[in-house]
Amino acid sequence: MNLKQTKAIITGGASGLGFACAEYIVKKGGQVTLFDINQQAGDEAVNKLGHQHACFVQADVSNETDIQTACDRAKEFMGFINVAINCAGVLAGGRVLGREEPMALSHFNKAIQVNLVGSFNVSKAAAYLMQNNEADSDGQRGVIINTASVAAFEGQIGQAAYSASKGGIVGMTLPMAREFTRFGIRVMTIAPGVFLTPMVAGLPDDIKAALGASVPFPSRLGQPEEFARMAEHIIENTYLNGSTIRLDGAVRLEPK
Numbered sequence: 001m002n003l004k005q006t007k008a009i010i011t012g013g014a015s016g017l018g019f020a021c022a023e024y025i026v027k028k029g030g031q032v033t034l035f036d037i038n039q040q041a042g043d044e045a046v047n048k049l050g051h052q053h054a055c056f057v058q059a060d061v062s063n064e065t066d067i068q069t070a071c072d073r074a075k076e077f078m079g080f081i082n083v084a085i086n087c088a089g090v091l092a093g094g095r096v097l098g099r100e101e102p103m104a105l106s107h108f109n110k111a112i113q114v115n116l117v118g119s120f121n122v123s124k125a126a127a128y129l130m131q132n133n134e135a136d137s138d139g140q141r142g143v144i145i146n147t148a149s150v151a152a153f154e155g156q157i158g159q160a161a162y163s164a165s166k167g168g169i170v171g172m173t174l175p176m177a178r179e180f181t182r183f184g185i186r187v188m189t190i191a192p193g194v195f196l197t198p199m200v201a202g203l204p205d206d207i208k209a210a211l212g213a214s215v216p217f218p219s220r221l222g223q224p225e226e227f228a229r230m231a232e233h234i235i236e237n238t239y240l241n242g243s244t245i246r247l248d249g250a251v252r253l254e255p256k
Helices: 016-027 039-049 064-078 105-130 160-183 205-213 224-236
Strands: 007-011 031-036 054-058 083-086 142-147 185-192 244-247
Touching: 007 016, 007 064, 007 105, 016 031, 016 039, 016 083, 016 224, 031 039, 031 064, 039 054, 054 064, 064 105, 083 105, 105 142, 105 160, 105 185, 142 160, 142 224, 160 185, 185 224, 224 244
Parallel strands: 007 031, 007 083, 031 054, 083 142, 142 185, 185 244
Antiparallel strands: none
């Protein structure tokens, strides 16, 4: 499968890594349907990409009904779905034992619901439709790409909730890939390091410079297009399945 053949749903597709993937796929001739909770950002993204190449559906990734409806609309727009890229996520930082009181369970649960449950919810809804696609010469019918983080492996102080949610994504990659072999659907995960996303872009310049300097090589922040190019390689290389790829410039997070 190449990007020209790609009919992708992308969560968090209105900005950051998700929009970078959408822009890259459209540039190569594919079509995308963006899922996001931000209606204004979604409309602006579609205007940039072109209404023939992209559409937007407002949806909460943790809501089962929302995602089933969104996938149906994506199929209606594109004809079928053969790629799902999960980029929607929240940071949900905070110490387990805060200065005044322990972390509220609702705060921890938000990270799990959006990052982990949301990725599972979209993956299973997409796979349900992908199983009916016509298979290619390898028997492939679809590709699911989830987004974890290097924090899944060496989470920092204050990242207990975030690391747990991203570690769950890494943990479900292989069993999901094994289950979907009979349908010809691959499952991969990208674990990015420190990337220039909207959340990072809003930080002071000195902090951004320090973050970039913490990366061994190249000593800079990752560019969203580099994430998109990794997604492209996963889509095109059928032998990639059931694994998590670190995209991080060899960075290893310090305790804090």
